[in-house]
Amino acid sequence: MVHRLGHKIGEGGCAEVFEWEDGSKIVKLAKPNTVTAALEAELHHCRIASSCGLPVPQPYDLVTVEGRSGIVFERIDGETIMKRFVDRSVEQYRMQQPLDIREDFVNARITAQLFHQIHSHSVAHMPSQRENFKHNILAAQYLTETEKAAVIDQLDRLPMKQQLCHGDPNPGNILLRDNDAVIIDWNNASTGNPEADLAEYIIMIRYAILPPHLPHEAMVALDATREASIHIFMEEYENLSGIGYADIEPWIAPVAARKLIADGISDAEKKMLIDEIRRRLDTPYP
Known part of the structure; x- marks a missing residue:
């Protein structure tokens, strides 16, 4: 069979995404900074998530296209x-509408519901979240x-759980289709504590600096709604699970430290994470 790259x-x-064959599928092709083993792990994680009945794209198989996995x-x-x-931020600015921070600008409720659904599963044959964190922190x-x-x-003093965690609750990883949410990019998935996923989301909303190619209006809207979005997210998740902000606080420093190895965040954002870690550790600045 001849595969057609669209x-x-x-x-x-880490990857580029193309239409595949008749357009009912896509292929995610690795960039040079991503090894085949990482794709194999992502495929495995996504298959486990799919077997749990979670809203994920159906995973098919690994392929090689023009030398790329x-x-x-x-x-x-x-x-x-x-x-x-982003579209909503630009439209509100164009219409000269004031921002109402009580509105759910980043679909935080849907995100909380989705992650509660993920965290309701315990699975085997997944990486250890805690061991991944230690490896990343040391690096x-x-x-x-x-x-x-x-x-x-x-981190070692925190309780240990064995629940399915996604590892990257980025708004760019959640697709909205009608009233349903589908979550992609399972390469960082693991078995561990839901609180780590929640801390990741809180840190991202609180400190994220948007890429410079995005409209300025989006950064203005994000800055105005950061803490309100976190409140909406946590209120919804706590209503569903009983896990509140106080349960997540001890995870902020370990998750922030883990994020320092990420290629996709700027030095300015990393500086804010370092400040947050040192404040929590009560470590004097050099």
């Missing part, structure tokens, strides 16, 4: 929460060895 429809830090998935026709947020270049040891000590 139009490019998206791109992230890739994964074939079902194509989901929808828009990401990020795109909807972080921006902390001293003493700081890394202090963060890991804090």
